[in-house]
Amino acid sequence: MDRYEPLKIEAKWQKIWEEEKPFKVTEEPNVPKMMVAEMFPYPSGAGLHVGHVRNFTIVDVLTRFFMQQKINTMRPFGYDTFGLPAENYAIKTGTAPQDVTKTNIENFRKQAKRLGYAIDWDREINTSDPEYYKWTQWCFLQLYKKGLAYQKESYQWWCPVDQTVLANEQVENGHCWRCGHEVEKKKMKQWFFKITEYADELLEEIDSLDWPEKIKTMQKNWIGRSVGAEIEFLLDSRSSGAWQGEEKRRSPVATGRADAGREPSKNSITVFTTRPDTILGATFLVVAPEYPSLEALLTDDTREEVLAYKAASLKKSEIERQENKEKTGVFTGSYAINPATKEKIPIYVADYVLAGYGTGAIMAVPAYDDRDREFAEKFNLPIVEAELVDRDLYGTPKITYKMRDWLISRQRYWGCPIPIAYDKDGDPHPIPEDQLPVIHPEVKDYQPDDTGRSPLAKATDWLKVTIDGEEMTRETDTLDGYACSSWYLWRYASPHDDKAAWDKDAIKYWEPVDYYVGADHAVAHLLYIRFWCKFFADQGFLPFREPIKKLIYHGYINAPDGKKMSKSKGNVIDPLDVINEGYGADTLRTYEMFIGPVELDAAWDPRSVGGVYRFLNRCYNLVFKADDDAFSRSSGAWQGEEKRRSPVATGRADAGRENGIAIRHRVIKKVTTDIHKCQFNTAVAALMEYVNDLYKQGASEEDLITLAKLLKPFAPHLASEMLEKLGADDEWPVWDEKYLTSDTVEIIVQINGKLRAKLTVNAEDLEDEEKIKSLALADEKVAKYTTNGIRKSIFVKKSHLLNFVV
RNA sequence: GCCCCGGUGGCGGAAUUGGUAUACGCGUUCGACUUAAAAUCGAAUGGAGAAAUCCAUAUGAGUUCAAGUCUCAUCCGGGGCACCA
Numbered sequence: 089m090d091r092y093e094p095l096k097i098e099a100k101w102q103k104i105w106e107e108e109k110p111f112k113v114t115e116e117p118n119v120p121k122m123m124v125a126e127m128f129p130y131p132s133g134a135g136l137h138v139g140h141v142r143n144f145t146i147v148d149v150l151t152r153f154f155m156q157q158k159i160n161t162m163r164p165f166g167y168d169t170f171g172l173p174a175e176n177y178a179i180k181t182g183t184a185p186q187d188v189t190k191t192n193i194e195n196f197r198k199q200a201k202r203l204g205y206a207i208d209w210d211r212e213i214n215t216s217d218p219e220y221y222k223w224t225q226w227c228f229l230q231l232y233k234k235g236l237a238y239q240k241e242s243y244q245w246w247c248p249v250d251q252t253v254l255a256n257e258q259v260e261n262g263h264c265w266r267c268g269h270e271v272e273k274k275k276m277k278q279w280f281f282k283i284t285e286y287a288d289e290l291l292e293e294i295d296s297l298d299w300p301e302k303i304k305t306m307q308k309n310w311i312g313r314s315v316g317a318e319i320e321f322l323l324d325s326r327s328s329g330a331w332q333g334e335e336k337r338r339s340p341v342a343t344g345r346a347d348a349g350r351e352p353s354k355n356s357i358t359v360f361t362t363r364p365d366t367i368l369g370a371t372f373l374v375v376a377p378e379y380p381s382l383e384a385l386l387t388d389d390t391r392e393e394v395l396a397y398k399a400a401s402l403k404k405s406e407i408e409r410q411e412n413k414e415k416t417g418v419f420t421g422s423y424a425i426n427p428a429t430k431e432k433i434p435i436y437v438a439d440y441v442l443a444g445y446g447t448g449a450i451m452a453v454p455a456y457d458d459r460d461r462e463f464a465e466k467f468n469l470p471i472v473e474a475e476l477v478d479r480d481l482y483g484t485p486k487i488t489y490k491m492r493d494w495l496i497s498r499q500r501y502w503g504c505p506i507p508i509a510y511d512k513d514g515d516p517h518p519i520p521e522d523q524l525p526v527i528h529p530e531v532k533d534y535q536p537d538d539t540g541r542s543p544l545a546k547a548t549d550w551l552k553v554t555i556d557g558e559e560m561t562r563e564t565d566t567l568d569g570y571a572c573s574s575w576y577l578w579r580y581a582s583p584h585d586d587k588a589a590w591d592k593d594a595i596k597y598w599e600p601v602d603y604y605v606g607a608d609h610a611v612a613h614l615l616y617i618r619f620w621c622k623f624f625a626d627q628g629f630l631p632f633r634e635p636i637k638k639l640i641y642h643g644y645i646n647a648p649d650g651k652k653m654s655k656s657k658g659n660v661i662d663p664l665d666v667i668n669e670g671y672g673a674d675t676l677r678t679y680e681m682f683i684g685p686v687e688l689d690a691a692w693d694p695r696s697v698g699g700v701y702r703f704l705n706r707c708y709n710l711v712f713k714a715d716d717d718a719f720s721r722s723s724g725a726w727q728g729e730e731k732r733r734s735p736v737a738t739g740r741a742d743a744g745r746e747n748g749i750a751i752r753h754r755v756i757k758k759v760t761t762d763i764h765k766c767q768f769n770t771a772v773a774a775l776m777e778y779v780n781d782l783y784k785q786g787a788s789e790e791d792l793i794t795l796a797k798l799l800k801p802f803a804p805h806l807a808s809e810m811l812e813k814l815g816a817d818d819e820w821p822v823w824d825e826k827y828l829t830s831d832t833v834e835i836i837v838q839i840n841g842k843l844r845a846k847l848t849v850n851a852e853d854l855e856d857e858e859k860i861k862s863l864a865l866a867d868e869k870v871a872k873y874t875t876n877g878i879r880k881s882i883f884v885k886k887s888h889l890l891n892f893v894v
Numbered sequence: 895g896c897c898c899c900g901g902u903g904g905c906g907g908a909a910u911u912g913g914u915a916u917a918c919g920c921g922u923u924c925g926a927c928u929u930a931a932a933a934u935c936g937a938a939u940g941g942a943g944a945a946a947u948c949c950a951u952a953u954g955a956g957u958u959c960a961a962g963u964c965u966c967a968u969c970c971g972g973g974g975c976a977c978c979a
Contacts, residue, residue: 301898302898302974305897305898305975306975309974314978359979441977442977442978445979446978452979457979462977488978682906682919683906684906691906693906699918699920702919705934769908773907774917776917776918777917780918840959840960842960882959886910886913887910889913889960891913
C-alpha cells in the first residue's frame with residue numbers, strides 16, 4: 089500500500105543495472121542485431137539539458153524496445169570533447185582543457201545514469217583520449233597516403249574572434265558557427281580533405297537513404313551539381329595588357345576546378361557555363377576579384393582602379409555582399425574573342441562572380457541571364473538576343489559542384505594534432521604510424537593569436553621530431569573537430585582495440601548503424617561521415633558504403649513561452665531539477681516522448697509533466713494498490729475472461745462494448761507499430777488510453793503484465809518494479825490479429841455522407857450487404873430520411889460504413 | 895526571388911491515408927472523499943440551440959455518394975537555398 093515514490097524505485101533499479109550490467113553486449117553471430125546511437129554530445133559544463141534528454145530517450149526507447157524483443161542491441165555512448173568551449177574556458181581560467189573535460193564527462197556520465205539509459209558502459213569513448221585520437225590521426229594518414237589530404241594556399245574564411253579558419257560548412261550566412269562573428273577572407277596555406285572526389289557518389293546515394301527528406305534536400309543543395317561545359321576564350325592580343333608580346337599559344341584544355349588550385353592560362357580565359365548553347369549571345373566576360381591571373385589582364389590605364397576594386401571586394405564581408413546585390417565591377421582593359429562569333433568582347437572584373445566556383449570566370453549572356461543583364465544595363469554593354477547553338481559545339485562537357493573541399497586545419501589548441509612534420513625545406517612528411525599518437529602537448533598559454541599558427545607552436549620541445557634520422561618540425565595546426573566525429577560510430581564496434589581503429593569482424597556484425605538520432609549537423613557531420621565511409625570502403629577497411637541506415641532528426645524543446653531556452657533569458661528548464669523535484673526520471677522521459685511528434689519543435693509545459701506523472705501513478709496503483717476487495721467487486725465485469733483485479737474502480741459493468749482480450753491486443757499492436765514508426769507521442773497516448781480502460785473495466789493479471797512490458801521502454805524503472813511484483817519477465821508481447829476482431833461491429837450509416845445512425849451488427853453480417861441495408865432502413869433515424877426513396881447506396885466493408893444517397 | 899513543408903477546440907496535438915473530425919494530455923466546470931486544503935476518484939467540456947437539428951479542420955471555389963485528407967486560387971506561419979553562371 090505504498091505511494092508511488094519514483095526516486096526510491098529509480099535508485100533501486102539503477103543500482104541493479106550498475107552492478108549487473110544487463111546492457112553489455114557482444115557479437116553473437118546467430119542472433120539478429122541492432123545498433124542504435126545518438127549524435128554523441130559535447131559535454132558542456134552545464135550538464136544535460138532537456139534537448140539531450142529528448143535525444144537520448146528516443147535512442148533508449150528504441151534500444152529497450154529491441155532488447156525486449158531479444159534482439160542483440162548495442163547502445164553505446166561517447167563524448168565529443170575537442171572544441172572551443174573547453175579551450176575558451178581554459179583561456180579565461182587557466183584550467184587545462186584536459187581537466188575541464190574530465191570533470192564534465194564525469195558529470196555527464198552521472199546524469200545519463202540518473203536517467204536510466206540502457207547504455208553498454210564498456211563502450212564509452214572520448215575523442216580527446218590519446219587512445220582514441222591515435223586512430224583519428226591514423227585515419228588522416230590513410231587519406232594523406234591516397235592524396236585526399238592535401239595542402240593548398242588560397243583565400244579562406246577566417247574568424248577574427250576565434251582566430252581560426254573555418255570550413256565552408258561552418259560559415260552560416262557569413263557568420264562563424266561558433267561565436268556568430270562575421271568572417272573574413274584570408275589567404276593562407278591550409279590542409280584540406282578532398283571530399284569533392286566523392287561528390288557524385290555522395291549525391292547519387294542520397295536517394296537510397298531512409299533519412300528525413302529535409303536533410304536529404306539540404307545535402308543535395310549543398311553538393312549542388314551543375315551540368316554544363318567549359319569554354320575557352322582566347323585573349324585578343326592586339327588590344328591590351330601586360331601579357332602583350334608574350335608568345336601566343338593555346339593552353340591545354342583545363343580539367344580541374346578553380347578550387348583545386350589550377351593555374352589558369354595567361355593568354356586565354358576558360359569559363360564554366362550551364363548554357364553553352366547561348367554562346368552567340370555572350371557579349372562580355374567577367375572574372376572574380378580573386379581570379380588568379382587577373383594581373384595579366386590589366387593595362388597601365390586600368391591597373392590602379394582594378395586593384396582598388398579587388399582590395400575593396402576582399403574586405404567586403406559576405407553579409408555586405410548579400411545585402412547589397414547592386415552590381416559593381418570594373419573593366420580590366422583586356423578583350424577576349426568569342427569563339428562562336430569571333431567578336432572582340434571586353435573583360436570585366438566583378439564580385440558577383442565567385443572565385444571558388446567553376447573557373448572563377450564566366451561568359452556573360454545578358455539576353456538569357458538576369459544577373460548578366462543587370463550588369464550589362466548598368467555598364468552599357470550590348471544585349472544580343474542570339475540564336476541557340478548545339479551545346480557541344482564550342483566547349484568541353486563539364487560537371488561542377490558547389491561543394492568545396494573540406495578545410496580541416498584549425499589554428500587552435502584544443503583539437504587533435506595533425507600527424508605531419510616539415511623538413512628544412514618546408515615539405516610535409518607524415519608521422520610514421522608506429523609513432524602515433526602524436527600526443528597533445530601541454531602548454532601554459534592557450535591564447536591564440538593572428539599569426540596563423542596555433543598555440544601548439546609555443547610547445548617548443550614538442551615541435552622537434554626526428555623522422556628517418558632527419559630533424560623535422562611538427563605541424564602546429566589541429567584538426568577540425570568534425571574529423572574526430574567522422575569515424576566514431578565505427579570505434580563503438582571495438583572501442584578498446586589497440587591494434588586497429590576498428591575490428592573488421594566486429595564492425596561487420598554491428599554496422600552500419602540501424603538508427604542514428606540527432607538534431608543538428610544536417611550537412612557538415614552527416615556529409616563528412618558519409619564521405620569517410622566511402623573512402624574507407626574503397627580502401628577495404630569497411631564492408632559498407634553508407635554508415636547510417638535510418639536517421640531520426642528530432643525537434644528542439646523550447647521554453648514554456650515558446651522561445652529558445654537560454655541562460656541569458658533565464659528560461660532554462662534543467663532536467664535534473666525536474667527529476668529531483670520528485671517527478672523522477674521516468675516521468676521526465678515519458679513526458680519528453682509524449683510532448684509531440686519527434687521531428688517537431690515543442691514547448692515545455694510544466695503542467696503536462698504533471699499529467700504524465702499522474703499517468704505513471706495510475707500505472708503504479710494498478711499493480712501495487714490492488715486489494716482482494718476490489719478484486720472480487722470487479723470480477724465478472726468482463727465476459728468470463730481471466731480473473732480480473734481492479735484496484736480502485738468499482739468495475740463498471742459496461743462489458744459487451746468490447747472484450748478485454750481485444751483491448752489488450754489492440755494496445756500491443758498500436759504501441760509496437762508506433763515505436764517502429766518513431767511515433768512515440770501516440771504510443772504513450774495509447775498506453776494512457778489502456779490504463780483508463782483498465783481503471784473503468786478492471787484489469788486482469790495479463791493486462792497488468794502487458795502494461796508493464798509496453799511501458800518499459802519509456803519508464804523502465806517503474807515498469808521493472810511492476811514486473812518484479814507481478815513475477816513476470818519483460819519479453820515484448822505480440823498481438824494476434826484474430827483477437828482484434830470482436831463478435832459485433834458498429835456500422836456507420838450515412839445519408840448523403842452525413843452520419844445519421846450507428847448500428848451494432850454481428851461481425852459475420854458484414855459479408856451480407858443486403859442484410860445490413862435492410863437493418864439500416866429499419867432504423868427509425870434512418871427511415872426519417874428515406875421516405876422519398878433511395879437513389880443509390882454505397883457500402884464500404886473495410887470502414888464499416890453504409891451511405892445512402894437520397 | 896526560388897524550392898519544400900505546414901495551418902484542426904482555450905492550449906499541445908490525434909485521425910487506420912478519401913469513409914464516425916477533435917484520440918491522449920493540459921486547462922476549465924461540477925460532484926465524491928475531507929473539518930478544510932492538497933492529493934486521489936468520477937462526470938462534463940468545439941460553437942449555437944430547450945430540443946430536433948444546424949454550423950465548424952486558415953479563406954474561396956472545384957472533383958466525389960463521401961474531403962482535415964485530392965485539384966486550383968488566395969492569405970498566414972515555418973524551414974531550406976540564395977549573385978553557384
